[in-house]
Amino acid sequence: MIAYVDPQTCIGCTRCAELCPEIFEMQGILAMAQPGQIPGEYAARAAEAAQSCPVDAIRLINC
Numbered sequence: 252m253i254a255y256v257d258p259q260t261c262i263g264c265t266r267c268a269e270l271c272p273e274i275f276e277m278q279g280i281l282a283m284a285q286p287g288q289i290p291g292e293y294a295a296r297a298a299e300a301a302q303s304c305p306v307d308a309i310r311l312i313n314c
């Protein structure tokens with residue numbers, strides 16, 4: 252699974268970075284996802300972060 256934050260949609264609330272800092276971090280006023288496959292141990296929290304995004308800016312792509 253890969254995570255992607257849509258920079259056009261993110262409002263910089265920091266919620267994803269607080270919930271799953273191993274995958275999401277703030278870069279300036281926007282969140283960015285770590286590139287590449289999400290390690291299995293972080294997948295559940297990455298999904299929780301995506302569901303918690305108030306503007307639905309996070310995409311999780313199974314591949």
Ligand code: SF4
Binds near residue numbers: 265266281306
């Ligand atoms: S939770 Fe959503 S809006 Fe908030 S920083 Fe993360 S991607 Fe941006």
